[in-house]
Amino acid sequence: MTNYRTIDEANKAVIDKIIASAPFLLDVVPAKSVIPALDGQVLLHAGPPIKWEEMTDPMQGSCVGAVLFEEWAADEDAARALLADGKVQFIPCHAVDAVGPMGGITSPNMPVFIVENQTDGNRAYCTMNEGIGAVLRFGAYSEEVVTRLRWMRDVLAPTLSAALQTMENGLNLNVLVAKALSMGDEFHQRNIAASLVFLKEVAPIITDLEMDRNDKNAVMKFLADTDQFFLNIMMASCKAVMDGARMIQEGTVVTAMCRNGKDFGIRISGMGDEWFTAPVNTPNGLYFAGYSSEDANTDIGDSAITETFGVGGMAMIAAPAVTRFVGTGGFYEALSISNEMAEICIDHNPNFAVPTWDFKGICLGIDARKVVETGITPVINTGIAHKKAGIGQIGAGTVNPPLECFEKAVVAYAKKLGLK
């Protein structure tokens, strides 16, 4: 190592950058306007690289929906033919500074949030949350889904963009997150407080915008009713922060975790863009009426960037109410999960005190070495998609990455350091 005497010292530099990060929400714009790779028939997907034929059914369903949204094909059959013929290029979101929930399918004309980490000037992108029920990210692609995506493109995004433009410097996300953390959010399966704080920030501005009255009303209603709206902003925020932190190109801090339905992939600070993968697990949790674990798709999505930052399942104790949704028992089980997660982390983040953790900070810096030493893997709170495309979300639960990802990463870094 050129800059650091020890791995601990390198890791300290990485977590110091996480602490010093300053993510601001700047705008909502068409994905292609900020992601040059989205030129022509190109789709982004969640997780490490994957081919069309390897994708699980819901991710393929999301692709069908995106093709219909973009009007690259007139119907489902034509869309599937186009995709199967290799006419659509696939790129992981993470390869282009983006993250995507569940399928993570992002097409050129979908609006994305721009979050800038003002400490380092780097930016990250994520699509907007569509709400619940039949939604693209869970593999649904009906007329209703595509129509909603077009409304989000034509009405919701321009309205929020106009609102954000009135803020001199964008919206300070650390302030918003610290506030919602004292209101029971863990920012992965529970964003109800953060979504309301976001509403409170933009509602007076939107009220004052010159625009069609029905559109304005529909936007306000959508924001008021979409409890997980902030999730996608948080994902972009965590991505911006972790990408800032991994500018320190040494150490064993986990800088990304993601899943494509086939593989779970992690990155560590000392190994740059390299993915360390192993076959994904399937989430355990609670199912909506009429569904069971038999129906569950394998683990999918880039949303584990929230756990990488220290929230989501890592911060279960911050959101005791979420335990009844993801099936992890009561308050003391939540406490025990977060206490166990602290064992694989380097420190607590002093910027984000958790009142329900007796004001300890959220987990800071998952150390891949500690994961390997203890055998404790991060707990990820996640939605569960039906394994058949078109149905959508059927439950919520928790999932763990395979230990193998961390073993591979640590071995590779040891080799790079000439230790093995």
Add this chain to the structure above:
Amino acid sequence: MTNYRTIDEANKAVIDKIIASAPFLLDVVPAKSVIPALDGQVLLHAGPPIKWEEMTDPMQGSCVGAVLFEEWAADEDAARALLADGKVQFIPCHAVDAVGPMGGITSPNMPVFIVENQTDGNRAYCTMNEGIGAVLRFGAYSEEVVTRLRWMRDVLAPTLSAALQTMENGLNLNVLVAKALSMGDEFHQRNIAASLVFLKEVAPIITDLEMDRNDKNAVMKFLADTDQFFLNIMMASCKAVMDGARMIQEGTVVTAMCRNGKDFGIRISGMGDEWFTAPVNTPNGLYFAGYSSEDANTDIGDSAITETFGVGGMAMIAAPAVTRFVGTGGFYEALSISNEMAEICIDHNPNFAVPTWDFKGICLGIDARKVVETGITPVINTGIAHKKAGIGQIGAGTVNPPLECFEKAVVAYAKKLGLK
């Protein structure tokens, strides 16, 4: 007792009515339109009955502000002369189905919320929250204060009234409270989540109202910025619920607690409208920069109706973040306070699970007998007013009622039953 074999059985009937209550927010209207006693130069005040000359300075300051607001006098000197000359009649809020925070001063043209307990059809009233800083309820009466009150009368109240009129049956407050309880509110010193949920309910409706654009914008901004806005709605809700419960005219359940700066008064279910009073304490807590306990006014306000219902200081564990505001330590101190409060209550309310209390329900039914037996008095979370009128809030903390109130009530009820 005619209807119940034992005091426990009577108390069970009282708490069953608390559980069965269904408070709905119906409207915001001028106080005089629903409180016939507000006819002419009449003011409502917090706490048990009190005369002008017995009032502490901030309550007198509130009276001055109300007289100026109503234009019963042209300036402060004239207002004080009018009040000192006995030209203004004083009635306790509780005597006319109302409650008022801090000074509790309510004048005929101030708007009040109407909350109806749809189980019993009884109604309760409370003024609207003015925000923080120089506000009437803490004894400030400057031009700024009076101007804001007039804006609330002329713009805020009619707008909220119009919004509430669009709801078929009013706003279901139990649903709102249960939601905010999982978001870290205790509904006395912390109403930030409930205020945001309220905003979310009315914002899309307000967006759609035909009204002056600047007014609409000002209303939205006021609601977005006023973290304690829901407190006054909660007070009216608790009053409506407890007044429904005390229709069972037996038992030792505390049905009201309030303070006028001189006396602390309680009511119990078996003694109807009678107040059992003793001299108030002074709150202990944390002070804003530049102030200390030397500056604190004695305990004041009807807001302890929230503790009577089982929230506020009784539900400290629901709001661990509030402990840093009222000076009661960390998470485990909050837990220990709520555990101790459970000792003087009859049960837990199954409608309002507290995730941070491992999903136990909020405290249900303070039993005056248990208070006397254990010597444990309810913990009340409260704002602290400067003892000089015109300055306003200088901190927040906790306060306990004098044990004497409960002793007097139990003795009186024993006498009524012929036991003593």
